[in-house]
Amino acid sequence: MKTWLVLFRKEWLEMIRNYKVIWIPLAFVLFGLLQPITSYYMPEILKNAGNLPNGAVIKIPIPLSGEVLAQTLGQYNQMGILVLVLAFMGIIASERKSGMTKAILVKPVGYSSYITAKWTSAVLLSAGAIFLSMAASWYYTVLLIGDFPFMNVVKGASIFFIWILFLITLTVFFSSFLKSSGLVAAFTLLLSILVTLLTSLLGKWMEWSPYQLTNAAATLFTAGRIEGPFLLPLITTVILTVLLLSLAATRKSNS
Amino acid sequence: MNFHINWALVAPIIAIQAILVIIALIDLSKTEKTNGPKWMWVLIILFLEVLGPISYFIIGRKQS
Numbered sequence: 001m002k003t004w005l006v007l008f009r010k011e012w013l014e015m016i017r018n019y020k021v022i023w024i025p026l027a028f029v030l031f032g033l034l035q036p037i038t039s040y041y042m043p044e045i046l047k048n049a050g051n052l053p054n055g056a057v058i059k060i061p062i063p064l065s066g067e068v069l070a071q072t073l074g075q076y077n078q079m080g081i082l083v084l085v086l087a088f089m090g091i092i093a094s095e096r097k098s099g100m101t102k103a104i105l106v107k108p109v110g111y112s113s114y115i116t117a118k119w120t121s122a123v124l125l126s127a128g129a130i131f132l133s134m135a136a137s138w139y140y141t142v143l144l145i146g147d148f149p150f151m152n153v154v155k156g157a158s159i160f161f162i163w164i165l166f167l168i169t170l171t172v173f174f175s176s177f178l179k180s181s182g183l184v185a186a187f188t189l190l191l192s193i194l195v196t197l198l199t200s201l202l203g204k205w206m207e208w209s210p211y212q213l214t215n216a217a218a219t220l221f222t223a224g225r226i227e228g229p230f231l232l233p234l235i236t237t238v239i240l241t242v243l244l245l246s247l248a249a250t251r252k253s254n255s
Numbered sequence: 256m257n258f259h260i261n262w263a264l265v266a267p268i269i270a271i272q273a274i275l276v277i278i279a280l281i282d283l284s285k286t287e288k289t290n291g292p293k294w295m296w297v298l299i300i301l302f303l304e305v306l307g308p309i310s311y312f313i314i315g316r317k318q319s
Contacts, residue, residue, distance in 0.1 A: 018282075019278050023275060033267065
């Protein structure tokens with residue numbers, strides 16, 4: 001436990017030194033703020049940007065606050081995942097490449113605590129980023145569009161975060177054995193796109209898919225309660241996460 | 256073009272962008288080697304608003 005804490009501290013020190021602690025949350029807050037603002041200004045933007053014929057009337061209703069928050073989740077699903085995966089792709093791969101892993105494992109440090117310390121810090125940082133950003137998005141949505149219960153935002157963000165947790169674990173898993181961090185990012189992103197696509201195309205057979213958690217969170221925002229599958233994807237996601245993490249942690253470093 | 260902007264709303268966004276740009280530039284000035292020429296990254300950070308600093312942090316820094 002004590003060595004684990006030392007590794008954990010080292011991980012945070014590293015993330016402070018390469019500014020991840022600052023820029024990842026800030027980037028997320030930016031994504032979160034932009035969504036309510038663009039929804040609010042959309043009618044004016046369209047009015048000024050398009051070269052419409054004189055007298056054309058466009059009526060775009062300002063979306064409900066729940067819809068805006070659901071769209072924010074959509075932002076995280078594109079830009080957010082891209083940023084997180086690219087930020088953490090080298091989490092183990094690049095350290096192994098530079099010989100850092102060997103230098104650490106020479107000391108009496110278990111391989112599993114080395115991996116889990118890295119995983120925990122990555123998870124905590126992205127959780128902080130997402131909750132901070134979601135709170136910012138909620139604040140702007142309430143200010144510009146309409147009231148929305150904060151408790152629902154917390155619940156929805158927590159459900160959505162489990163999907164992110166799965167993707168981060170996938171990144172750590174690939175990073176634990178692939179040589180190049182570029183490959184890690186490519187595999188993780190490809191797999192996440194595949195899961196997303198298959199889930200939306202074959203909804204009937206993919207009720208267990210981790211991506212369903214995003215839908216659950218989105219319906220919690222738009223409809224006020226969770227519609228569609230929730231328990232099944234939750235269980236599979238937790239099982240897959242534990243499985244991937246334990247696979248990554250037990251793999252003997254053979255390089 | 257009578258686009259009315261509420262600056263109180265936009266100010267936090269500008270502030271966040273400014274912080275990102277400043278951190279990226281500070282980091283760039285400290286590191287001696289980046290992927291690609293340094294002056295190119297200065298331009299990218301300054302002119303690509305949000306994506307500039309982020310892409311610098313992701314691909315510009317040499318992982319050490």
